[in-house]
Every structure is written in structure tokens, then in C-alpha cells.
Amino acid sequence: MRLEQLFSGPTSVTLWGPRGAVQIQHPAPGVLRVRHAPSASDSTFTHPRLPAKQSFAVVGHGGHALTARRNGDTVHVSADGVALALSMESGTWTFHDSEGRLLASSRSVAGEPTPDYPVVRYRSRLALHAPEDEAYLGFGEKVGPLDKRGLRFTFWNTDVMPHHPDTDPLYTSIPFFIGLRQGVAWGLFLDESWRSEVDVALTDPQTIHWESHGPELDCYLIAGPAPADVVKRYVALTGRPPLPPLWSLGAQQSRWGYENEADIRGVIQGYRERDLPLDCVYLDIDYQDGYKVFTFDRARFPDPKGLARDAAQMGVKLVPLVGPAVRAEPGYSVYEQAREKDYVVRFDRGEVLMGEVWPTTVVFPDFSREEVQRWWGSQLQSFSETGIAGIWNDMNEPACFTVRNDPDSFTVQGRRPNGSGRVEGPTLPYDARHGTRRHLEVHNVYALGMGKAVWEGLKQAAPDKRPFILTRAGFAGIQRYAAMWTGDNSSHWTQLESSIPMLLGLGLSGVAFTGVDIPGFVGRANGELLVRWMQAGMFYPLMRNHSAKGTPRKEPWRFGEPYLTLARETLRRRYRLLPALYSLMQEATETGLPVMRPLSMHAPAEGDALRAYDQFLFGPDLLVAPIVRPGHSRRLAYLPAGKWLSFPNLDRPGQVHDGGGYVIAEGPLDTVPVWLRAGGAVPFTQPALHTTDANWKALTWHIHAAAQVTGRLYEDEGEGHGDFRLTRLSGGLDGDTFRLERRAEGTLPLAREGEVIRIHGLAAAKSVTGARSHRAVDGALELEVGAGWDRIEVRL
Numbered sequence: 001m002r003l004e005q006l007f008s009g010p011t012s013v014t015l016w017g018p019r020g021a022v023q024i025q026h027p028a029p030g031v032l033r034v035r036h037a038p039s040a041s042d043s044t045f046t047h048p049r050l051p052a053k054q055s056f057a058v059v060g061h062g063g064h065a066l067t068a069r070r071n072g073d074t075v076h077v078s079a080d081g082v083a084l085a086l087s088m089e090s091g092t093w094t095f096h097d098s099e100g101r102l103l104a105s106s107r108s109v110a111g112e113p114t115p116d117y118p119v120v121r122y123r124s125r126l127a128l129h130a131p132e133d134e135a136y137l138g139f140g141e142k143v144g145p146l147d148k149r150g151l152r153f154t155f156w157n158t159d160v161m162p163h164h165p166d167t168d169p170l171y172t173s174i175p176f177f178i179g180l181r182q183g184v185a186w187g188l189f190l191d192e193s194w195r196s197e198v199d200v201a202l203t204d205p206q207t208i209h210w211e212s213h214g215p216e217l218d219c220y221l222i223a224g225p226a227p228a229d230v231v232k233r234y235v236a237l238t239g240r241p242p243l244p245p246l247w248s249l250g251a252q253q254s255r256w257g258y259e260n261e262a263d264i265r266g267v268i269q270g271y272r273e274r275d276l277p278l279d280c281v282y283l284d285i286d287y288q289d290g291y292k293v294f295t296f297d298r299a300r301f302p303d304p305k306g307l308a309r310d311a312a313q314m315g316v317k318l319v320p321l322v323g324p325a326v327r328a329e330p331g332y333s334v335y336e337q338a339r340e341k342d343y344v345v346r347f348d349r350g351e352v353l354m355g356e357v358w359p360t361t362v363v364f365p366d367f368s369r370e371e372v373q374r375w376w377g378s379q380l381q382s383f384s385e386t387g388i389a390g391i392w393n394d395m396n397e398p399a400c401f402t403v404r405n406d407p408d409s410f411t412v413q414g415r416r417p418n419g420s421g422r423v424e425g426p427t428l429p430y431d432a433r434h435g436t437r438r439h440l441e442v443h444n445v446y447a448l449g450m451g452k453a454v455w456e457g458l459k460q461a462a463p464d465k466r467p468f469i470l471t472r473a474g475f476a477g478i479q480r481y482a483a484m485w486t487g488d489n490s491s492h493w494t495q496l497e498s499s500i501p502m503l504l505g506l507g508l509s510g511v512a513f514t515g516v517d518i519p520g521f522v523g524r525a526n527g528e529l530l531v532r533w534m535q536a537g538m539f540y541p542l543m544r545n546h547s548a549k550g551t552p553r554k555e556p557w558r559f560g561e562p563y564l565t566l567a568r569e570t571l572r573r574r575y576r577l578l579p580a581l582y583s584l585m586q587e588a589t590e591t592g593l594p595v596m597r598p599l600s601m602h603a604p605a606e607g608d609a610l611r612a613y614d615q616f617l618f619g620p621d622l623l624v625a626p627i628v629r630p631g632h633s634r635r636l637a638y639l640p641a642g643k644w645l646s647f648p649n650l651d652r653p654g655q656v657h658d659g660g661g662y663v664i665a666e667g668p669l670d671t672v673p674v675w676l677r678a679g680g681a682v683p684f685t686q687p688a689l690h691t692t693d694a695n696w697k698a699l700t701w702h703i704h705a706a707a708q709v710t711g712r713l714y715e716d717e718g719e720g721h722g723d724f725r726l727t728r729l730s731g732g733l734d735g736d737t738f739r740l741e742r743r744a745e746g747t748l749p750l751a752r753e754g755e756v757i758r759i760h761g762l763a764a765a766k767s768v769t770g771a772r773s774h775r776a777v778d779g780a781l782e783l784e785v786g787a788g789w790d791r792i793e794v795r796l
């Protein structure tokens with residue numbers, strides 16, 4: 001695309017030519033926005049201008065200063081941490097960091113409208129050079145290993161049941177990836193909600209091809225150099241996640257097919273009778289009256305308030321499912337309001353779109369409009385008075401089984417116009433219209449709009465609580481509102497294994513609060529799969545047991561012994577781990593870094609770390625290599641460079657391994673292999689049957705002694721917006737002295753009597769100061785310190 005004119009302002013550079021325009025802005029340090037508008041430019045040579053755009057995903061729009069300099073054919077743009085060199089002749093660019101490192105280069109950019117009528121589609125194409133030794137991570141909720149090179153993906157939110165390890169697309173679209181080459185990372189976020197496809201160096205091993213149906217390409221180029229830098233910057237752009245209530249990190253139980261109140265009570269009872277920790281039970285669609293949203297079937301759920309109250313007494317919260325589709329039933333108030341206010345999705349030619357979801361005719365709220373979001377949120381007021389603790393947003397791709405009133409009578413000269421009535425997946429057709437927008441443009445952000453609606457609604461309904469929303473579909477930015485689960489998986493070993501790279505990819509794409517259905521939604525699970533899945537799942541930020549109607553029940557006690565005992569032990573470990581998990585979730589609210597991290601996040605230059613995609617880091621300090629294959633009792637695990645203390649089950653310290661290579665980890669059925677990084681300090685508490693608050697009464701630090709030790713603990717009431725306390729540990733080994741300091745900020749009063757600090761790798765001490773007592777346990781030195789300790793020193 002040839003560019004002829006250059007207009008350079010203090011915060012943006014605009015170039016345009018006969019076939020379109022390019023605008024460069026600097027929204028944040030380390031980030032450049034390069035917006036190509038190949039066919040929609042309305043620039044004149046006196047007024048360079050691109051069409052106004054409202055981004056659904058980007059929240060941080062700051063326009064920082066940049067400078068531009070023209071040198072022959074090339075325009076050099078530089079800004080804080082980043083630089084771009086753009087060719088006027090071709091419109092292609094190269095992207096550099098402040099050290100002059102070449103991070104990325106485009107090969108071509110082109111777009112043209114496809115004259116379909118009535119559905120206008122475009123073909124906007126971006127080609128990027130893909131160096132052979134570069135890996136591509138992220139892309140949101142996608143199948144495949146961590147490195148997506150050699151794969152091809154479609155961004156079109158789709159309800160697929162069941163999905164398989166190679167199913168694409170799935171429910172969520174996040175057009176963002178991280179390039180990683182020789183330890184240096186950069187990122188690209190394509191801020192286009194339109195349907196798009198990316199070919200990740202599959203067809204041409206040297207090129208990434210991205211094609212969007214939208215008229216333009218709005219690219220955010222993000223510098224590293226560390227993968228974590230790229231993630232932080234991407235999340236700053238698209239919004240940091242909120243801190244969820246503590247209870248949502250506890251064990252969760254769900255099933256499609258809990259028919260009535262007695263069923264729900266029975267499940268809670270089942271947990272309590274067997275001493276199984278539990279914090280939350282979901283109400284699947286079964287509770288609804290004729291599948292009408294915001295209703296209860298009073299025959300089967302006569303007293304939702306009483307049910308919620310009794311559940312609360314046993315430490316359990318209830319979260320009902322709400323889909324977007326509104327049953328088209330005259331007299332049903334939600335439907336009547338939607339029609340009366342004209343809040344529903346229509347066809348291009350004006351008719352209200354009537355779909356079918358469940359055995360009824362439905363209409364779809366148009367969540368692209370703010371007034372519709374507010375209206376939906378207001379429905380939560382009375383609904384949440386029943387005492388429900390959150391909302392489960394399902395079917396929000398949106399899923400639609402069939403279109404009832406597909407106007408195929410609409411023909412031109414006896415033929416159906418190209419694009420009209422075309423449907424891709426079980427959803428709305430391409431020619432559906434949302435206000436003034438096309439379905440092709442807003443399909444992928446439907447769930448984002450619904451997420452915002454519910455988020456605002458819950459905040460209003462219960463201002464003293466933190467909203468909890470679980471969503472199936474999403475787009476870039478969904479982390480601002482909801483936790484995500486990966487939809488309808490199956491009770492199959494390959495899905496346990498593939499859950500790891502999928503959640504890692506989501507975490508790199510800004511969604512930190514994630515989980516998958518344990519032990520698989522459809523199909524039949526056995527006890528071994530349940531236990532292995534729980535052992536991996538105790539490290540998922542969201543740990544939920546769920547199953548489909550018609551499948552055998554999958555609560556932890558349905559498989560007999562020894563599986564029940566092993567499941568109980570695993571849940572107890574999850575609850576011991578809550579101080580660490582909660583602190584990591586809080587860290588995500590500041591940095592956007594995920595809880596589950598690929599090894600490459602902390603060892604970006606190690607190729608083996610990239611390939612070890614069925615392992616992960618839990619925060620910076622714990623490395624987990626769960627057994628994900630049937631009948632296996634050991635596995636190969638890669639440990640990045642450094643020293644790692646074998647710490648299976650988080651409680652049986654073993655030997656110290658040198659990283660930078662592979663070890664064979666023992667993992668009999670009662671064991672999940674874990675390691676603790678040298679220098680790591682991880683806080684644990686006592687197991688409990690349910691959470692109460694995050695001001696831990698009992699706290700034990702496990703520390704792997706090294707020259708530098710750091711630890712972090714965030715505490716508060718676990719709910720609401722009250723006081724907090726952030727504790728940092730720092731210190732380390734210096735010759736024959738080990739020192740540790742504790743610093744705290746915040747005003748939350750301490751609830752602890754004392755604390756235990758277990759230091760692995762220290763032999764018996766000659767003397768200890770600052771502790772109440774010390775002793776040797778399991779080859780480690782265990783100190784008991786007072787609640788408000790500030791300094792300990794150990795002489796060896």
C-alpha cells in the first residue's frame with residue numbers, strides 16, 4: 001500500500017495514500033499502535049483522519065508523545081521503549097525496541113471490501129515475517145502445544161460439544177500472541193473484533209498471515225524483552241482482572257442435571273458427610289422455570305432463599321447459570337421489556353431475530369449497546385436477593401441452535417444474496433444486526449458486553465461484595481469481568497493433558513482466573529482420571545467438578561476407594577495452598593501476570609522449557625508436573641536452570657535437583673510431583689472444610705534457602721473492600737548466616753497467634769535469633785516466630 005502524505009503531530013503520525021491510511025500512536029511505554037485503514041479512510045491532504053473507532057477491548061488509551069523523522073522512503077517513529085520504521089512505498093514496517101533490537105517486521109498490509117450483499121465483508125490482511133527460530137505463544141483459548149507455530153486458527157466464538165484436542169475455534173477469541181526468539185519476547189494484539197483467521201507459519205513457514213473480515217487492522221505492537229513484560233503491557237491495555245472473593249478459589253461442585261432443591265442439598269450433604277472441602281455449588285439450567293432467565297421453577301426449587309441460607313450455613317455459596325437467550329413468551333416480563341424497548345438483535349432487513357435455544361423460541365439481547373447492558377444488569381437486583389453469590393454466564397458465544405425465522409424469502413432475482421442467512425457454527429447468522437453493527441463485527445464481543453452487564457449489575461445489587469462471574473465465551477478484556485472455564489471437554493486423558501497448554505495460553509493472553517471441568521464434562525470418568533485431574537486441578541485458579549446430564553455422576557465419592565480418600569487429600573492440599581493462590585490472584589490485579597505460568601515465562605531462553613507444555617509454574621516458585629496419562633506412576637519433567645527442591649504433594653521435601661535438564665519424577669497415584677525453586681518462599685495455611693477469610697490464623701512459610709529469598713503474601717477479609725495487609729519477605733544465605741526480614745504494609749489487624757517458617761536446605765543451626773523456638777523437621781530447619789516478627793537470623 002503506497003503512502004504519499006505524512007502528517008506528524010505530537011502524539012500521532014498519520015500517513016496516507018490513494019488506497020488508505022496508516023496511523024501510529026503511542027498508548028503506553030513499550031507499546032505502539034499501528035492502525036491500517038486500507039479502505040475506510042476519509043483523509044484529505046489537508047485533514048488526515050481515520051474513522052472514529054470505539055474499541056471493545058482497550059481501556060488504557062493514553063496518547064503519549066512520539067517523534068517522527070522522514071528519511072527518503074522511510075519514516076522513523078520513536079517513542080518510549082519502542083521504534084518503528086515504515087516504508088512510504090509499501091506501507092510495511094519494522095518494529096524495534098529501545099536497544100535497537102529488531103522484534104518484528106511486516107511483509108504486507110492490504111485490504112479490500114468483498115462486495116457481498118447485504119453482508120459487506122472485507123479482507124484485511126497482515127503478513128508478518130516469521131523467523132524460523134521464533135515461537136508463538138498465546139492466542140487465547142486455543143488447542144495445541146504452547147508454541148502455536150504450524151497451526152491455523154479462526155477467531156469466531158463457537159459452542160462445540162464436545163471439543164477435542166484439535167477443535168478450533170472454541171468459545172473465546174483473543175487475537176493476541178507473544179513472539180519469543182532467543183529469549184527475547186514481543187507481542188502483537190490485533191484489536192479487531194471482526195471474524196478473523198491467522199495462519200501461524202503453517203502455509204508458508206516464514207510468514208504469519210492474518211486476515212480479518214473487518215475494514216481495517218488495528219495492531220498494538222508490544223515490546224518485551226521478557227515474556228512477563230509483554231503480558232503486563234497487554235493487560236494494562238485491555239484491563240487488569242479484579243480480585244475475586246476468596247470463596248471462589250475454594251472447591252466448586254456443579255452438574256447439569258441437579259434436578260431440584262433436594263438434589264442440591266444432597267450434594268452439599270455428600271461433601272460434608274465425607275469431610276470434603278467445598279465452597280460453591282452451581283445451579284445449572286435445571287433450576288429455571290421453562291428455561292426462562294432470572295426465574296426459578298417453584299415446583300422443584302420452591303424456596304431459593306431458604307436453600308441459599310442453608311447452604312451458607314454449611315459454608316457453601318450458590319451460583320446460578322444465566323444464558324443470554326430470552327424466551328419469547330408473551331407475558332414473560334424480561335421478554336416483554338426487551339421487545340418494548342427494542343433491545344433485541346434483528347436481521348439486517350429489520351425483522352426481530354427469533355432463534356431456538358432449548359425447546360423454545362428466543363430473542364437475543366443486543367449487548368453491544370450500553371442501555372441494554374444496564375437493563376440486563378438491573379435484572380440482577382431482585383434475582384440476587386435470593387442470596388446467590390455470583391453468576392455463571394453460559395451460551396454467550398452466543399449459542400443458537402437454529403434460527404426460527406430465517407428470512408430465506410429474501411431473494412434478489414430469485415437468488416439468495418451472497419452472505420444472507422449464512423451461519424457459521426450454532427450461532428446467529430452473518431446478517432444479524434446489533435443496533436447499527438453487523439454480527440460479523442460484534443459476534444466475538446457478545447460475551448464481553450454481557451460480562452460487563454452482569455459485572456455492573458452485581459456491583460449495584462451488592463456493593464459491599466466483589467462480583468464473581470464465570471464465563472464460557474469472551475474476547476480480549478474479558479478478564480476485567482469474569483473467570484473463564486473452557487466449556488464442554490470430555491472425560492478423557494488427552495483432555496487432562498491439553499488443559500495445561502490451553503490454560504497457559506489463556507494466562508499469557510490476560511485471563512488469569514481459569515479452569516476446566518474436572519474430571520471432564522461429557523463421557524464417563526474413572527477414579528484414576530478423577531484423582532489425576534484433581535491433582536493437576538488443585539493448581540487451576542478455578543477448581544470445579546462438573547459433568548453433563550446423562551453421564552454417570554462425577555462427585556468425588558462416586559468412584560469408591562481409594563479414590564475418595566485421594567480426592568479428599570487433594571482438596572485439603574488445595575485449601576492449604578490458598579494463601580499462595582490468593583496472593584497470586586491479587587498480584588494479577590496489579591501486574592496481569594497469570595497464576596499458572598509456562599516455564600518459558602521464567603526461562604525464556606531455554607528451548608526445553610518451551611516444549612514442556614504439560615508442566616507449569618504456579619506463581620514464580622512452584623513447578624508442577626502432574627501425571628496426565630493412565631497407569632503411569634512416574635514421568636519425565638524438565639527443570640529450568642537453577643536449583644529445585646523436590647516437594648511432592650507440597651509436603652514431602654525430597655532431594656534438591658540441578659535444573660537445566662530432565663529428571664524422572666515419581667508420581668504414584670497418591671502423589672503429584674512438585675518442586676520449590678531455590679529462593680522461593682511460599683505461604684500455606686491449614687486445610688479447612690470451607691473458606692472464611694484471608695486473614696490467616698495459621699501460616700507456614702516453606703522456604704528453599706538460597707542467596708536471595710523473596711516471598712509475598714496478600715491478606716484481607718476475603719470479600720468486600722476493607723483493609724488489607726501485604727507482607728514481603730526478603731533475605732537469604734550469606735556465608736554461614738541466613739537472614740530473613742518481614743515487611744508489611746496495610747492496616748488489616750493481624751489475626752495470627754504465631755507463624756512457622758520452615759527453611760529447606762539449612763542444616764542444624766548453631767544459633768537462631770528472632771524466633772521463639774527452632775527444631776529440625778524432615779531435614780529442614782523449622783522456626784516458630786511471633787505474629788508480628790520482623791527479623792530472624794540463623795547462624796550455621
Ligand code: MIG
Nearest residue numbers: 255256284285321394487488
Ligand atoms: O447446551 O446448561 O458448557 O457447562 O452444563 C448446553 C447446560 C448448555 C453448556 C455448558 C455446560 C452446561 C450446559 N450448557
